[in-house]
Each structure stands twice: as structure tokens, then as C-alpha cells.
Amino acid sequence: MAELAELSDRTDATRLVVLVTPLPPIANAPVPETPPALTDAELAGREWPALRASIIDIAAALDRLDATGGSESARVRAEAEALLRTLLAAGDADRAERLLEQLSRPYDPAWRKRFAADNPDESL
Amino acid sequence: MNFFDPHLHMVSRTTDDYALLARMGCVAVSEPAFWAGYDRSGVEGFRDYFRQLTEFEPTRARQHGIEHYTWLCINAKEAENVALSREVIAMIPEFLDRPGVIGIGEIGLNKNTPNEATVFAEHVDLAARLGELVLIHTPHLADKLQGTRMILDLLRDDGRLAPERVLVDHVEEHTVRPVLNEGYWAGMTLYPTSKCTPARAADIVERYGPERLLVNSAGDWGPSRPTAVPDFIFEMRARGHAEATIRRVVLDNPLAFFAGCKRFEPPARLAP
Ligand SMILES: [Zn+2]
Numbered sequence: 001m002a003e004l005a006e007l008s009d010r011t012d013a014t015r016l017v018v019l020v021t022p023l024p025p026i027a028n029a030p031v032p033e034t035p036p037a038l039t040d041a042e043l044a045g046r047e048w049p050a051l052r053a054s055i056i057d058i059a060a061a062l063d064r065l066d067a068t069g070g071s072e073s074a075r076v077r078a079e080a081e082a083l084l085r086t087l088l089a090a091g092d093a094d095r096a097e098r099l100l101e102q103l104s105r106p107y108d109p110a111w112r113k114r115f116a117a118d119n120p121d122e123s124l
Numbered sequence: 125m126n127f128f129d130p131h132l133h134m135v136s137r138t139t140d141d142y143a144l145l146a147r148m149g150c151v152a153v154s155e156p157a158f159w160a161g162y163d164r165s166g167v168e169g170f171r172d173y174f175r176q177l178t179e180f181e182p183t184r185a186r187q188h189g190i191e192h193y194t195w196l197c198i199n200a201k202e203a204e205n206v207a208l209s210r211e212v213i214a215m216i217p218e219f220l221d222r223p224g225v226i227g228i229g230e231i232g233l234n235k236n237t238p239n240e241a242t243v244f245a246e247h248v249d250l251a252a253r254l255g256e257l258v259l260i261h262t263p264h265l266a267d268k269l270q271g272t273r274m275i276l277d278l279l280r281d282d283g284r285l286a287p288e289r290v291l292v293d294h295v296e297e298h299t300v301r302p303v304l305n306e307g308y309w310a311g312m313t314l315y316p317t318s319k320c321t322p323a324r325a326a327d328i329v330e331r332y333g334p335e336r337l338l339v340n341s342a343g344d345w346g347p348s349r350p351t352a353v354p355d356f357i358f359e360m361r362a363r364g365h366a367e368a369t370i371r372r373v374v375l376d377n378p379l380a381f382f383a384g385c386k387r388f389e390p391p392a393r394l395a396p
Contacts, residue, residue, distance in 0.1 A: 096327075105270045111277075
């Protein structure tokens with residue numbers, strides 16, 4: 001609790017400043033300070049029930065969408081299946097990131113030019 | 125464990141939520157100005173809202189031993205009205221010296237439109253001129269990746285805000301890396317059905333380390349849980365993380381970031 005005692009010391013503002021500056025850059029894959037202490041078996045045992053339930057939920061939801069026979073349900077099912085294909089193709093890392101990217105509108109680094117063309121009066 | 129929820133819209137929550145938060149170890153909340161679920165009719169609507177944020181909510185929080193801080197701005201959704209936004213931005217300095225006001229926020233983008241970008245840049249200008257901290261809302265769902273990158277571009281264009289004075293909120297796996305790499309603080313919002321979950325937030329802490337990462341519930345009038353931060357604490361504990369690592373994310377980091385505000389006084393309950 002030493003850090004907290006320092007933060008709570010309202011008479012010593014300089015210590016607060018030391019805590020926030022300077023901030024070193026974070027590299028792409030820094031080593032976590034405290035790796036999780038769970039064993040392989042503990043982690044597997046902890047994850048399996050929820051993983052199993054989630055996968056069955058997905059299967060049941062796809063069945064439900066099929067059962068309606070409607071076009072909107074078919075569109076949603078196709079989108080879900082595309083995500084599942086990405087999931088299986090993603091290899092062994094960054095699966096969540098890949099799925100989120102697939103669900104995102106693309107970033108256009110030239111967006112300022114596009115805005116300026118749309119609004120010639122307002123420059124950004 | 126004591127915790128500080130840095131993004132919680134208590135105007136949308138009941139007094140029971142304050143009582144529950146206090147019993148779970150919450151020592152402080154910060155409340156960014158946001159959209160009420162309807163567009164306000166004019167600048168006086170914002171003046172009334174800012175009074176609620178700086179007068180009534182701190183009183184309600186204090187009754188439960190919780191310190192209440194707040195951020196002021198016109199949110200990205202109403203920023204589509206540039207004329208109204210400029211009236212609100214011009215009014216903000218009236219409120220900045222009130223106790224508990226921490227800075228400008230949650231500014232940001234919603235649908236990534238030219239008007240939103242204009243109003244975002246004008247809020248950044250206000251913060252830079254007055255030396256205020258900034259809290260940033262990044263867009264929802266399909267707009268988040270594009271909007272987050274545009275926000276980073278706009279901050280770089282302005283160039284006057286030191287990264288350690290800016291918290292970029294609602295990061296997920298696909299947006300956290302550029303935010304941290306540019307030196308900003310990053311907030312993870314723990315929502316039941318969108319944004320992050322306690323388990324995914326713990327994954328991100330494991331991947332990037334606890335430095336400059338914060339978690340919040342962003343509890344508001346939509347599906348959200350004001351007790352999401354304790355859920356994160358329990359997830360981290362269940363994975364065997366050290367108490368000091370957890371405390372860093374849920375208490376030390378918010379305190380360190382907020383200390384950048386010249387008016388900030390740490391919660392009285394944390395005094396030695
Ligand atoms: Zn919010």
C-alpha cells in the first residue's frame with residue numbers, strides 16, 4: 001500500500017507527477033508482470049464448461065435461424081458462418097482480434113481528403 | 125479490494141447502485157458527460173446537466189462514502205449539431221473550477237462524420253488551451269476500428285496534448301495496441317453484450333501488462349452492470365494474478381491518471 005499512501009499525500013504534489021510522467025512506450029508484445037498461476041489442467045478445466053456451452057449455443061442459434069426459412073435469418077446465418085470460418089482459419093493466436101476486424105468498417109488513412117472533398121468550406 | 129470506476133454514468137443509476145458499489149469496495153467513480161437517450165433542446169439543457177453532474181451527483185455519492193468526479197463536454201452523438209456544440213464548448217469553462225471536475229470528456233466520434241470530427245477537434249483545442257485532461261469515447265461495433273484510428277489521427281494533428289493526459293476508452297482487442305503504443309491510457313469497458321467482458325479484459329492485461337490499462341463498467345441507462353469492475357477483480361484472482369497487479373488496474377492507474385488534473389484531490393477514504 002506504499003504507492004497508495006503516496007497518492008493520498010495531498011501535500012506532496014510532486015510525487016503524483018512522478019507517477020504519471022514519463023510513460024515509456026509499450027512494445028507490441030511486452031512480457032506481462034505476473035503470468036497467471038493456473039496450471040494447464042486448471043486452466044483447461046476452468047475454460048471447458050463455458051466453451052462447450054458457447055459452442056452448443058451457437059449451433060442451436062444457427063438451427064433456429066434455419067427453421068424460419070426467412071431471408072434476413074439466412075443473411076445473419078451466413079454472416080455468423082463467415083465469422084466461424086475466420087475463427088477456424090485464424091491459426092493459434094489473435095482470434096478475437098481477427099473477428100473484430102472482420103466486423104469492422106475499414107480505416108481509410110486518407111479520410112481527411114474525403115471529408116475535405118465533401119465539405120470544401122470546412123478544412124480539418 | 126478498493127476500486128475506482130473511472131467511467132460510470134450515475135445519473136442513470138439508482139441510489140441502490142451507490143449502496144451496492146460502496147459495499148463492493150468502490151471508493152470513487154468518475155462520470156463523463158454523455159447522451160441522455162434524446163437530443164437536448166438547447167445549451168440550457170446542458171447547463172442543467174452540468175449542474176446535476178457537479179452538484180447533485182457528488183452529494184448523492186458522498187452519502188455512500190464514494191468520491192464523485194466528473195468530465196464535461198457535448199457528446200459525439202449531439203456533436204452532429206455544430207452550432208449547438210460550439211455554444212456548449214463556450215459554456216464549459218464556467219464549470220471547470222467546480223470541485224470534482226476532472227477535464228473534458230467523453231468526447232469522441234460516433235458515426236465518424238465530418239461534423240463529429242470538427243467538434244472533437246474543437247474540444248481538443250479547449251483542453252489544450254486550458255491544460256485539461258481528456259477522456260475519449262471510441263465508437264461502437266463496426267465503427268470502432270475506423271473511429272479509433274481517426275481519433276488518433278486527430279490527436280496527432282493537434283499535437284498539443286501529452287499522451288499521458290489522455291484516456292482513450294472502450295478499447296478492445298483490435299484497438300488497444302495503437303492506443304497504448306502512442307502512449308495514451310486505455311480504458312476497457314465491461315459490458316454484458318458489447319465491448320469487453322471481464323475475461324477478455326483480463327486477457328488484454330495478460331498480453332500487454334497492467335501499465336496504462338484501466339477497466340470500467342460504463343454503467344448507464346442501457347444494458348450494463350455497475351458492478352462489472354468487481355467481476356474483473358474476481359476473474360483476475362481466479363487466474364492467480366497478484367493482488368498488486370489487480371489493484372494497479374482498478375485503483376492505482378486511475379489515481380495516477382487523474383493526478384494529472386491540477387484540481388484532483390484523491391478520495392478521502394484513501395488517506396493514510
Ligand atoms: Zn460513457
